Amino acid sequence: MQQANKANKAVDSYAAKHNLTEKIGWKKETSIKNTTSATSRRLDIANSEINEAVEHKTGKQYLSKDILSEAERDAKIMENTDWEIRWHFDDYASKPLLSKLDELGIQYTIGN
Amino acid sequence: MNNFSSTDEFNLWKESIPFKISNLKIRLKGIVNFEKPLIEVIGELSNWILENYQDIESMKSDSEVFDELICYIGELYREKIDGKWSIELDESDVYYGRAIVCNTPPYSCPSSIITTFIHRKKPNFIIESINKQMKRFGKV
Numbered sequence: 344m345q346q347a348n349k350a351n352k353a354v355d356s357y358a359a360k361h362n363l364t365e366k367i368g369w370k371k372e373t374s375i376k377n378t379t380s381a382t383s384r385r386l387d388i389a390n391s392e393i394n395e396a397v398e399h400k401t402g403k404q405y406l407s408k409d410i411l412s413e414a415e416r417d418a419k420i421m422e423n424t425d426w427e428i429r430w431h432f433d434d435y436a437s438k439p440l441l442s443k444l445d446e447l448g449i450q451y452t453i454g455n
Numbered sequence: 456m457n458n459f460s461s462t463d464e465f466n467l468w469k470e471s472i473p474f475k476i477s478n479l480k481i482r483l484k485g486i487v488n489f490e491k492p493l494i495e496v497i498g499e500l501s502n503w504i505l506e507n508y509q510d511i512e513s514m515k516s517d518s519e520v521f522d523e524l525i526c527y528i529g530e531l532y533r534e535k536i537d538g539k540w541s542i543e544l545d546e547s548d549v550y551y552g553r554a555i556v557c558n559t560p561p562y563s564c565p566s567s568i569i570t571t572f573i574h575r576k577k578p579n580f581i582i583e584s585i586n587k588q589m590k591r592f593g594k595v
Binding site for chain 2: 376393424
């Protein structure tokens with residue numbers, strides 16, 4: 344719970360810093376249906392007026408099985424739709440993870 | 456953005472789609488030749504949109520035209536993917552309350568396609584988007 348709150352605050356802070364406000368169409372924690380199944384992919388911050396979303400990662404991030412699955416689902420959504428999903432790491436992302444994002448064509452930023 | 460508060464409201468809107476498409480064709484007579492091959496029609500329509508609407512707000516504020524464009528673009532998608540019009544009723548979904556065109560389970564939202572096109576200002580965006588959907592559903 345504490346970790347979820349921290350992540351939530353970090354998303355709020357990122358959105359505020361980059362002016363991703365509701366007034367211009369940005370919403371927190373929405374979801375988009377996966378393009379290959381009946382499941383949904385949750386988006387941290389998304390704007391359906393411009394089909395852009397940000398996956399926000401707090402803390403140190405590595406290429407775990409879960410992260411790989413998220414990245415692959417995002418790549419599939421971008422391949423099959425007009426959505427552009429970029430990732431933001433506010434702390435650290437390992438080299439293998441960044442290489443995988445490069446390979447999948449997912450843009451990313453690092454740092455506060 | 457055409458947000459619907461109920462399925463009834465959406466169904467009523469859906470019935471007006473042919474009428475709104477006819478209106479758009481009358482409105483754009485002499486500007487867009489709808490008798491041409493589709494790729495040329497989309498090209499002319501895309502140019503007209505970009506020339507007349509500099510940003511999303513100007514498009515949204517011209518609500519009648521926006522609505523007609525949603526109907527026209529949505530019908531194109533629907534025909535090309537053998538899809539159907541629907542309304543997204545999942546509150547957590549990015550397209551909640553909006554008209555979508557779907558072919559289970561994925562979907563496209565015509566109003567988003569138009570606003571995203573205006574935002575990105577890529578002349579071939581709409582035709583590329585349609586082609587992408589056709590490929591996705593094995594229609595190419």
